[in-house]
Amino acid sequence: MTKDPAARIVHKQEWGDYFLFGVESPALAGEAKPGQFLMVRVSDHIDPLLRRPLSIHARERNTLEIFFKIAGQGTSLLARKKEEDRLDILGPLGAGFRLDAGLKGKAVFLVGGGRGIAPLYFLARELRTAGARVKVLYGGKSLPDLPLRHKFEQAGLDVACSTDDGSSGFHGLVTGLLQSEANKQNPAALFVCGPDPMMKKTAEFAAREKIPAQFSLESMMGCGFGACWGCVKRIRKGDDGAWRKICEDGPVFSGDEIVWEEEG
Amino acid sequence: MVDLSVDLGFLKLRNPVLAASGTFGYGLEFEPFMDLNSIGGFVVKGLYFGPREGNPPPRLVETAGGLINAIGLQGVGVEQFAEEILPRLRKYQTAVFVNVCGASDEEYIRVIEHLNRHQGIAAYELNISCPNVEKNGVCPALNSDHTFSLVKMAKQASRLPIIAKLSPNVTDIVAIAKAAEEGGADGLSLINTILAMAVDIETRRPKLSNTFGGLSGPAIKPIALRMVYQVASAVKIPVIGIGGIMTGADALEFMMAGAKAVEVGTANFVDPAATLRIVREIEDFCRRNNIKKIAGLVGTLKA
Numbered sequence: 001m002t003k004d005p006a007a008r009i010v011h012k013q014e015w016g017d018y019f020l021f022g023v024e025s026p027a028l029a030g031e032a033k034p035g036q037f038l039m040v041r042v043s044d045h046i047d048p049l050l051r052r053p054l055s056i057h058a059r060e061r062n063t064l065e066i067f068f069k070i071a072g073q074g075t076s077l078l079a080r081k082k083e084e085d086r087l088d089i090l091g092p093l094g095a096g097f098r099l100d101a102g103l104k105g106k107a108v109f110l111v112g113g114g115r116g117i118a119p120l121y122f123l124a125r126e127l128r129t130a131g132a133r134v135k136v137l138y139g140g141k142s143l144p145d146l147p148l149r150h151k152f153e154q155a156g157l158d159v160a161c162s163t164d165d166g167s168s169g170f171h172g173l174v175t176g177l178l179q180s181e182a183n184k185q186n187p188a189a190l191f192v193c194g195p196d197p198m199m200k201k202t203a204e205f206a207a208r209e210k211i212p213a214q215f216s217l218e219s220m221m222g223c224g225f226g227a228c229w230g231c232v233k234r235i236r237k238g239d240d241g242a243w244r245k246i247c248e249d250g251p252v253f254s255g256d257e258i259v260w261e262e263e264g
Numbered sequence: 265m266v267d268l269s270v271d272l273g274f275l276k277l278r279n280p281v282l283a284a285s286g287t288f289g290y291g292l293e294f295e296p297f298m299d300l301n302s303i304g305g306f307v308v309k310g311l312y313f314g315p316r317e318g319n320p321p322p323r324l325v326e327t328a329g330g331l332i333n334a335i336g337l338q339g340v341g342v343e344q345f346a347e348e349i350l351p352r353l354r355k356y357q358t359a360v361f362v363n364v365c366g367a368s369d370e371e372y373i374r375v376i377e378h379l380n381r382h383q384g385i386a387a388y389e390l391n392i393s394c395p396n397v398e399k400n401g402v403c404p405a406l407n408s409d410h411t412f413s414l415v416k417m418a419k420q421a422s423r424l425p426i427i428a429k430l431s432p433n434v435t436d437i438v439a440i441a442k443a444a445e446e447g448g449a450d451g452l453s454l455i456n457t458i459l460a461m462a463v464d465i466e467t468r469r470p471k472l473s474n475t476f477g478g479l480s481g482p483a484i485k486p487i488a489l490r491m492v493y494q495v496a497s498a499v500k501i502p503v504i505g506i507g508g509i510m511t512g513a514d515a516l517e518f519m520m521a522g523a524k525a526v527e528v529g530t531a532n533f534v535d536p537a538a539t540l541r542i543v544r545e546i547e548d549f550c551r552r553n554n555i556k557k558i559a560g561l562v563g564t565l566k567a
Contacts, residue, residue: 001296001297002296003297003535003536003537041534046329046481046482046510047328047329048326049326049329049330049331049481049482049530049534050326050331050533051533051534090536219321220322220324220325220326221324222324222331222333222533223532223533223534223536225296225536226289226293227287227288227293227294227532227533227536228286228287228324228333228335228533229318229323229338229339230323230324230333230335231321231323231324232318232321232323232338233321242317243317243318243320243321243338
């Protein structure tokens with residue numbers, strides 16, 4: 001965990017509200033693991049004050065990539081940054097995904113919803129290197145919400161898509177696509193990131209089918225490194241569940257640890 | 265060479281920059297980012313007697329130039345703190361303050377009596393002002409009589425100096441400050457957060473699960489500064505200034521207004537080495553202005 005006050009943006013791509021930055025920082029890139037995140041300052045001034053938590057999307061030698069969607073004032077400011085601009089970044093933070101050695105030769109599904117696809121590219125490549133047979137299930141509202149589809153394909157990854165409106169791939173939620181793909185081949189593990197209702201549904205599916213599943217949770221964060229206690233979720237660790245910090249104890253948790261909130 | 269040390273009377277500090285309670289964890293969280301010995305000291309997260317579960321999320325909301333928190337003082341109790349955390353802090357030469365909380369007057373005293381048995385604490389900061397514990401923000405620091413009686417009880421129970429941390433959510437902060445001084449407080453720290461709220465217009469619900477929370481950050485600095493100035497002008501005991509300090513210049517404003525030291529809070533979230541940077545910025549200011557001793561700057565406001 002370190003702070004790079006001047007990580008250089010080396011490339012930038014955009015698709016509507018979605019953005020991908022390559023950020024050069026040997027200090028941050030050297031330690032990065034899939035599922036970890038960065039805290040990025042979006043302004044040099046006091047408004048907005050807080051850093052924004054963003055998943056590490058990819059790592060290439062000295063460069064990390066972040067992928068995000070404009071969701072408010074902070075990400076909107078971040079989206080305006082240009083190549084050669086510098087970013088003040090804290091990271092890598094959190095524990096990340098657990099890559100079980102027993103997954104070698106096994107089929108694993110990576111399920112991403114919307115901007116939740118962000119950490120799964122890094123993970124997919126690491127899992128493939130570790131010998132797992134990786135299938136990526138990528139869901140969005142509509143075709144423009146799947147901007148990374150080609151990136152996964154170009155990396156030689158097996159990717160299937162779903163859209164809520166049927167404009168591309170499976171017509172329906174990514175959880176429907178998951179059900180349909182699982183009928184063809186049973187995965188040995190699931191790795192999931194997306195909106196809470198989608199993750200909750202996936203957790204129910206995983207519990208029913210007895211498939212080990214890991215979920216990367218998202219939260220607004222005050223600090224990202226355990227000092228503010230602002231980003232808690234009810235998590236069981238051999239107990240009935242306590243408010244545990246997403247930033248420090250997570251952001252990745254097993255499905256059976258997470259106490260999902262009731263909808264409504 | 266600038267002499268950055270300040271003397272609180274009951275304690276000498278290496279420099280006037282402390283980290284504020286609730287923004288610095290138990291100190292250990294900041295080890296990866298800075299040398300804890302480089303600052304004047306830090307105040308650990310508020311301690312009740314037993315562990316506290318805290319409030320349900322959402323606990324934080326960002327607002328213009330600041331944030332509102334309703335963490336609910338989640339954390340370990342005194343036993344776990346004394347057994348597991350305090351021993352790991354003893355290796356530091358820096359001053360460790362414990363922020364003492366209580367749901368009742370008796371609980372404050374029990375916390376103090378328990379901690380009295382352990383070494384490695386410089387002073388207690390009596391948190392008579394946390395607005396999150398009761399939903400309507402009621403705390404002892406809203407009332408002069410309660411402030412006086414609680415500080416007096418704490419002082420009698422304590423083998424260490426007592427710093428009373430005051431609430432800004434009052435009509436007359438000077439009256440409360442004087443009550444704490446009369447109760448025997450060795451020092452005062454102010455301000456705690458300002459009771460606040462934010463609304464989600466889509467759901468028409470409060471943005472915090474607790475409805476109300478405490479506003480901190482640069483947004484509150486002018487209010488904090490005014491209160492520190494009023495209090496420092498009215499009491500004889502040392503005042504520690506808190507409220508939205510992000511830079512050395514901010515800290516110097518508080519010191520000129522009468523604060524002998526400052527606590528840096530929300531800035532630690534944005535920049536985990538903020539306290540260290542602020543020490544350096546204060547030192548730079550002194551060098552540029554040929555000031556040999558920072559202590560000489562305290563209360564020099566020309567008003």
